[in-house]
Amino acid sequence: MMLSMRKKIVFYVLLIISALLLAGPAIMAIVMSFMTNQDILTGRLPTAFTIDNYIAAFDRLPLLQFLFNSLIVSIVIMLGQLILSSLAAYAFVFLEFKGRDFLFYLFIATMMVPFEASVIPNFHIIRDLNWIDTYAGLTVPFFATTFGTFLLRQNFKQIPKELREASLIAGMGDFKFFLTVVLPVSRTSLVTLGIYGFLTSWNMYLWPLLASTNDTVRTIQIGLKQLQTQEQLNQWGVIMAGAVIVIIPTLILLFLGQKKLQKGLTEGAVK
Amino acid sequence: MSQIELINISKSYDKQKDVLNSINLSIEEGEFFVLVGPSGSGKSTLLRMIAGLEEISGGFLKINGQTMNHLPPKDRNLSMVFQNYALYPHLTVQENILFGLKGRKIDKKEQQRRLNEAAEMLGIQELLKRKPRELSGGQRQRVALGRTVVSHAPLCLMDEPLSNLDAKLRAHMRVEIRRLQKRLGLTMIYVTHDQVEAMTMGDRIMVLNDGQIQQVGEPITLYNEPVNLFVASFIGSPxxxxxxxxxxxxxxxxxxxxxxxxxxxxxxxxxxxxxxxxxxxxxxxxxxxxxxxxxxxxxxxxxxxxxxxxxxxxxxxxxxxxxxxxxxxxxxxxxxxxxxxxxxxxxxxxxxxxxxxxxxxxxxxxxxxxxxx
The missing domain is CATH 2.40.50.140 (Nucleic acid-binding proteins)
Structure with missing residues (x-):
C-alpha cells in the first residue's frame, strides 16, 4: 500500500501513541524495578540505577521455588491438555458411535459454565482426594479442556477421510494412525494449544491460591501477591522486580511462538 | 476362476430405501472391470463395500471363494486408489509409497526393492524425496499408483482416480493405468462417471443407475446392443x-x-x-x-x-x-x-x-x- 507522506506521519504518530498506551504500564514496571524506593515514592525521574530490588525480591521470598513450581504446574497442565484433548478430538472426528454429535454439543455447552462456578465442587474433590498442597491438585482439574478439544477437532476435521481409509486398507489401527498421521499433520494446532495452555496456567491465580496452603507447591503468581502484602508500606520497586521476573517466560514463549500461535488460532476459526 | 463374486448385495442407510439393490456380479481374475453410472447411482458405495470401508447390508461378498462380508479391509488383500489420492502430506513420496508395507512387517530390503521397481515403472525416481505438495496432479497420481504397485495385492480398486486431472493428462494416465494393470496382471475394479474412460479402459463394463444394474458386458456390446434407453444414452459420445x-x-x-x-x-x-x-x-x-x-x-x-x-x-x-x-x-x-x-x-x-x-x-x-x- 502506498501512502502519502502526510498520511504516513499521521499513521505513525497514532501508532506510537497507542503503542505507548498499551506498553506503557509494562515499561513503567520495568523502569521502576531498577529505581530506588525514594525515587519511586517521590515520583521523580530515576536518578540512580540499582538492582537492589531484584536482590530484595529473591531474598524475601523463595522466588526460585515459586518459579520452579509454576514451571512444573504449567508444563504438566500443558501436556495433560494436549494428550486429553487430542484423544478426545480424535474420537469426535474419526470414531463413529451413537450420539457422537449430541455428546459433542453437550461438551461445547460446558464452555458456558464459568470456571468460578466450578471452583467449589473442584475444591471439594481435591480436598477429599487429599490433593491439597500437591502438584496433582494444582494440575489435574485443568486437563480436560473444551476449548482445546474444540480447536483440535476443527483441525482434525480438515484431514481428508480418505487418509483414514487408506490406512485402514494398509492395516493400521486407530492408535497408530493417530500417532503417525493425525498428530504430525496437525502440528501447528498442537503447538498453538500447547503455548496457550502453558500461558494460561502460568498466569493462573485463583485456583493455586485455593489449592495451596504453603510454599512447597505455591506458584509464582501467588508469590508475587505475597510480596505486596507482607508490609504496611509497599515497596513498589521490589514488587515490580518480581513482576518482571514473572513475565519473562511469557515473553520468551510469545516471541518464539507468535507466528505459530496466530496461524493455529485462525486456522481453527475459519470453519 | 472368478475372483470376486457379489451375491445379492444390497446397501441401505438407516433402514431407508436401498441405495443398492440385489447386485449379482462376478469378476474374473486379471480383468479390468469398470463400474460406471451417473453420480448418486451407488457405484462408489459398491466399491467401498468391496474394500470393506462400508458395511454390507445384505447379500454375500466372496473373494477367491471365501466370504468376506465382515473381514476388515486389511485382510482382504487389496489396494485402493482414491480420487484425491490420499497421500500423507507430512511424508515424502518414498514414505508414502512404503506406508502400507510398514504395517505388514515386510523386511527393509524387500521394501527397498519394491520401491525401486515401482519408481522405475512409474518414472518417479527423482521425486522420491519430495513432499506431496511439491508435486503436480499427474505426479501425485503416479505416487498413488506406486502404493498399489508395491503392495503386490492381486486386487486393485480405483475410485474416480482421474477426475482431478486435466483432459490431456487424463488421456495419458488412462493408457498408463491400463498398461500397468496388464503388466502386473491385476484384477481391477474401476469406478468412474466418465463413459469415455469406461469404454476405453474396461474389459467389461457395468452400468449402474439408481442402485440397479442396467447392463454388464463388453464395451462394444454396450455400445451396439444397449438393453435399454438409459444405457444407450449413457454410453457413446455424442x-x-x-x-x-x-x-x-x-x-x-x-x-x-x-x-x-x-x-x-x-x-x-x-x-x-x-x-x-x-x-x-x-x-x-x-x-x-x-x-x-x-x-x-x-x-x-x-x-x-x-x-x-x-x-x-x-x-x-x-x-x-x-x-x-x-x-x-x-x-x-x-x-x-x-x-x-x-x-x-x-x-x-x-x-x-x-x-x-x-x-x-x-x-x-x-x-x-x-x-x-
Whole structure:
C-alpha cells in the first residue's frame, strides 16, 4: 500500500501513541524495578540505577521455588491438555458411535459454565482426594479442556477421510494412525494449544491460591501477591522486580511462538 | 476362476430405501472391470463395500471363494486408489509409497526393492524425496499408483482416480493405468462417471443407475446392443439420437417426432410391434451425408455446426429433439441451411417407449474386420 507522506506521519504518530498506551504500564514496571524506593515514592525521574530490588525480591521470598513450581504446574497442565484433548478430538472426528454429535454439543455447552462456578465442587474433590498442597491438585482439574478439544477437532476435521481409509486398507489401527498421521499433520494446532495452555496456567491465580496452603507447591503468581502484602508500606520497586521476573517466560514463549500461535488460532476459526 | 463374486448385495442407510439393490456380479481374475453410472447411482458405495470401508447390508461378498462380508479391509488383500489420492502430506513420496508395507512387517530390503521397481515403472525416481505438495496432479497420481504397485495385492480398486486431472493428462494416465494393470496382471475394479474412460479402459463394463444394474458386458456390446434407453444414452459420445416414433395408419411409414417419414422395409421391421409406443435411436455417425445414394434422404435444418478439423458435428432440430450427426472431414454448412441426410432403417435401434427396453438393435454398423497384412 502506498501512502502519502502526510498520511504516513499521521499513521505513525497514532501508532506510537497507542503503542505507548498499551506498553506503557509494562515499561513503567520495568523502569521502576531498577529505581530506588525514594525515587519511586517521590515520583521523580530515576536518578540512580540499582538492582537492589531484584536482590530484595529473591531474598524475601523463595522466588526460585515459586518459579520452579509454576514451571512444573504449567508444563504438566500443558501436556495433560494436549494428550486429553487430542484423544478426545480424535474420537469426535474419526470414531463413529451413537450420539457422537449430541455428546459433542453437550461438551461445547460446558464452555458456558464459568470456571468460578466450578471452583467449589473442584475444591471439594481435591480436598477429599487429599490433593491439597500437591502438584496433582494444582494440575489435574485443568486437563480436560473444551476449548482445546474444540480447536483440535476443527483441525482434525480438515484431514481428508480418505487418509483414514487408506490406512485402514494398509492395516493400521486407530492408535497408530493417530500417532503417525493425525498428530504430525496437525502440528501447528498442537503447538498453538500447547503455548496457550502453558500461558494460561502460568498466569493462573485463583485456583493455586485455593489449592495451596504453603510454599512447597505455591506458584509464582501467588508469590508475587505475597510480596505486596507482607508490609504496611509497599515497596513498589521490589514488587515490580518480581513482576518482571514473572513475565519473562511469557515473553520468551510469545516471541518464539507468535507466528505459530496466530496461524493455529485462525486456522481453527475459519470453519 | 472368478475372483470376486457379489451375491445379492444390497446397501441401505438407516433402514431407508436401498441405495443398492440385489447386485449379482462376478469378476474374473486379471480383468479390468469398470463400474460406471451417473453420480448418486451407488457405484462408489459398491466399491467401498468391496474394500470393506462400508458395511454390507445384505447379500454375500466372496473373494477367491471365501466370504468376506465382515473381514476388515486389511485382510482382504487389496489396494485402493482414491480420487484425491490420499497421500500423507507430512511424508515424502518414498514414505508414502512404503506406508502400507510398514504395517505388514515386510523386511527393509524387500521394501527397498519394491520401491525401486515401482519408481522405475512409474518414472518417479527423482521425486522420491519430495513432499506431496511439491508435486503436480499427474505426479501425485503416479505416487498413488506406486502404493498399489508395491503392495503386490492381486486386487486393485480405483475410485474416480482421474477426475482431478486435466483432459490431456487424463488421456495419458488412462493408457498408463491400463498398461500397468496388464503388466502386473491385476484384477481391477474401476469406478468412474466418465463413459469415455469406461469404454476405453474396461474389459467389461457395468452400468449402474439408481442402485440397479442396467447392463454388464463388453464395451462394444454396450455400445451396439444397449438393453435399454438409459444405457444407450449413457454410453457413446455424442449422445445417441432418440426420437418418439409411431407407424402411419396405412403402415407404410414410420413417423419420427412427427417429422421424419421413414419408409417401412418389411425385412427390417418384421419384429417390431405395431401397436406400441416406440422410441427409435440412431448413433450420430449413422446420420450420414446424403450424397452417395438417392434413397432414404431427408432434409433437416442445421441449427449448430462444430468444426473439429477431422470431423464436423452438426446439430439438427427434429421436433422437440436435437439430433447430432458426426461427419468425417470438413463440411461447409450454414446455420439454418436445409441439409440432406441419409437415414438407413438398418441403423435404427428400437426401444419400447414405456419401459425403455430394447426391442431391436441396429443391423448394420457393427465391427468390421481390419485388414491384416
Amino acid at each position: 449422445k445417441i439420437n432418440v426420437g418418439n416414433a409411431v407407424f402411419s395408419e396405412n403402415g407404410k411409414y414410420l413417423i419420427v417426432e412427427n417429422q421424419l417419414h421413414i419408409p417401412v422395409d418389411p425385412s427390417v421391421f418384421c419384429h417390431i410391434p405395431r401397436d406400441r409406443n416406440l422410441k427409435v435411436g440412431i448413433r450420430s455417425e449413422h446420420l450420414m451425408p446424403g450424397i452417395s445414394k438417392k434413397e432414404n434422404l431427408h432434409y433437416l435444418e442445421a441449427v449448430n455446426i462444430e468444426q473439429l478439423g477431422n470431423e464436423t458435428s452438426i446439430a439438427f432440430e427434429l421436433g422437440s429433439e436435437l439430433w447430432t450427426a458426426k461427419w468425417p472431414g470438413q463440411w461447409k454448412i450454414d446455420l439454418g441451411q436445409k441439409v440432406s441426410v441419409q437415414i438407413m432403417p438398418e441403423f435404427l435401434l428400437f426401444f419400447d417407449a414405456d419401459s425403455g427396453n430394447l426391442i431391436k438393435s441396429a443391423e448394420l454398423g457393427k465391427s468390421q474386420g481390419a485388414v491384416s497384412v
